[in-house]
Every structure is written in C-alpha cells, then in structure tokens.
Amino acid sequence: MTDLPALLDRLRTLQVSSVCDADKSLAVVDPAIRPLVPGVRLAGPAVTVVAHDDHLPLLVAIRAAAPGSVLVVATNGGTRAVSGELFATEARRRGLAGIVVDGYCRDRAGLPAVGLPVYARGTTPMAGTTLDAGRIDEPVTFGGVRVEAGDLVVGDDDGLVVGPAQRFAAAIPGAEEVERAEAALLAGMAEGRDLPGMTTLDAHLAALADGKPSALGFTP
Structure with missing residues (x-):
C-alpha cells in the first residue's frame, strides 16, 4: 500500500519535468491551463x-474536501469565472493543496498574496451564477x-x-536520479565544462546514423 503523505512530500521536492522524464506515459494536462500563482x-x-459558468459547486466542494485535496474543476467550455480570491483563501484556510480549473478564474491580483496554487486557462472579471450545485467526485475530462x-x-x-x-x-x-544528473551537469557547466561533452552525443549520433537503437546518455 502506498504511504500517501510520504509520497506527496517526495513529489513536492521534484520538478514535474523530472517526473515526466521518468515516466513519459503520464497524462499531461493541456498546457493552456497555467499557474496563476508562480513559483x-x-x-x-x-x-x-x-461547474459550468456557476461557482456554487466550488463553494460546496471546498466545504466537502479533505485537507490536502486538489479541487479539479471541469467547466465544460464555460466562459465565466468560477473561482477567485475568496475561494482560494477559504481553500487555503481549510488546508487544501490547490484549485485547478479547466476554465477561468478572477481576482488575479489578489491570488499571489493568498499563496494557494491556482491554475486556469485565464482570467475574466465576470463571475458565473450561483444556481446549480454541479457535481462532485465523478470522473471528469480536464484539459483533455x-x-x-x-x-x-x-x-x-x-x-x-x-x-x-x-x-x-x-x-x-527515476525522477530523483534525473535531478541528481541535472545537478551534476549544471555544476559541470559552472566549472566551464561544455554540455555536449558531458553527454554521449557523438556515440548516439553515430548509432542513429547506422540505424541502431540508441538513447542519449549523460556522463557528468
């Protein structure tokens, strides 16, 4: 059985790119969904x-979600803001890990001070309605x-x-090994070594030219 808290702690120390290098079949969300709070x-x-053009489902979900959870919000093509500074503040107060929206948020200026990770396709000042409670904890399509x-x-x-x-x-x-290798490469470049020289570039190119299977390696 996976020790979830320990797993999450280790994931937070890693770059997502390193995790993707370790498992290239992981599902990557549409890159148009971007962090509104950098770093x-x-x-x-x-x-x-x-939550389609209605932010009532966010209020319901924030109350129901356990600490450490991420609200994954499918708007099904909605064009109104379904989250903002108030919801991010309450989510942080309750210990949620973040809010990610396949759609739009607002209050971008206030979100960095809240500090909660928030992702969206963009911002719009126009909020949705509060008439539809939406649905929670069912499979959704989010960013493809x-x-x-x-x-x-x-x-x-x-x-x-x-x-x-x-x-x-x-x-x-694998992701941790990727980061150890990249740290060694960066240290080598800081000492004046060139990046191609710390790889198996020439052998890799020769193998490809001969039609042989090959993978670029690093020798920091």
Missing part, C-alpha cells in the same frame, strides 16, 4: 468538480485528461500531470 508546487488527491476522484494531481510552473498514486510512486526513483 509554487502542487501535489494532492483530486476532488473532481463540474480523464481524471477520477482520488487521482493525484502534480504541478509546478511547467504544468500539471495526473495519474494514480502507484504510477507516481513508481516514477519517483
């Missing part, structure tokens, strides 16, 4: 929400990716990836 890292289990309640959502400034906890647990050792 944050996000990792937590999904609480899925359907199917997300089920309990799937892990992991993100940083590069974007979001989603998958079962076991997939991330399996990717962590």
Whole structure:
C-alpha cells in the first residue's frame, strides 16, 4: 500500500519535468491551463468538480474536501469565472493543496498574496451564477485528461500531470536520479565544462546514423 503523505512530500521536492522524464506515459494536462500563482508546487488527491459558468459547486466542494485535496474543476467550455480570491483563501484556510480549473478564474491580483496554487486557462472579471450545485467526485475530462476522484494531481510552473498514486510512486526513483544528473551537469557547466561533452552525443549520433537503437546518455 502506498504511504500517501510520504509520497506527496517526495513529489513536492521534484520538478514535474523530472517526473515526466521518468515516466513519459503520464497524462499531461493541456498546457493552456497555467499557474496563476508562480513559483509554487502542487501535489494532492483530486476532488473532481463540474461547474459550468456557476461557482456554487466550488463553494460546496471546498466545504466537502479533505485537507490536502486538489479541487479539479471541469467547466465544460464555460466562459465565466468560477473561482477567485475568496475561494482560494477559504481553500487555503481549510488546508487544501490547490484549485485547478479547466476554465477561468478572477481576482488575479489578489491570488499571489493568498499563496494557494491556482491554475486556469485565464482570467475574466465576470463571475458565473450561483444556481446549480454541479457535481462532485465523478470522473471528469480536464484539459483533455480523464481524471477520477482520488487521482493525484502534480504541478509546478511547467504544468500539471495526473495519474494514480502507484504510477507516481513508481516514477519517483527515476525522477530523483534525473535531478541528481541535472545537478551534476549544471555544476559541470559552472566549472566551464561544455554540455555536449558531458553527454554521449557523438556515440548516439553515430548509432542513429547506422540505424541502431540508441538513447542519449549523460556522463557528468
């Protein structure tokens, strides 16, 4: 059984790009969904929400979600803001890990001070209605990716990836090795070494030219 708190702690220390290097089959959310608060890292289990041009479902979901959860909001093409500074503040107060919206938010100026990771396709000043309670914890399509309640959502400034906890647990050792190698490469360049010289570039190119299977390696 996966130790979820320990897994999330390790994921928060890693760049999402490193996790993707370790498992290139992970589901990457549409990169048009971007962080509205820069410099944050996000990792937590999904609480899925359907909210089409109505922010009432967010209020219901924030009250129901467990600490550490990420609200994953599908708006099904909505064009109104379904979240903003008030919801982000309440989510942070309750210990949620973040809010990610396949649609629009508002109050961009106030979100950095809240500090909660918030992702969206953009911002608009016009809020939706409060007439439809929406749906919670059912499978949704979010940024082109199917997300089920309990799937892990992991993100940083590069974007979001989603998958079962076991997939991330399996990717962590490889991701940690990627970051050790990259740190060594950066240290080498700081000492004046060139990046191509710290790789197997020539052997890789020769193998490709001969039609042989090959993978670029690093020799920091």
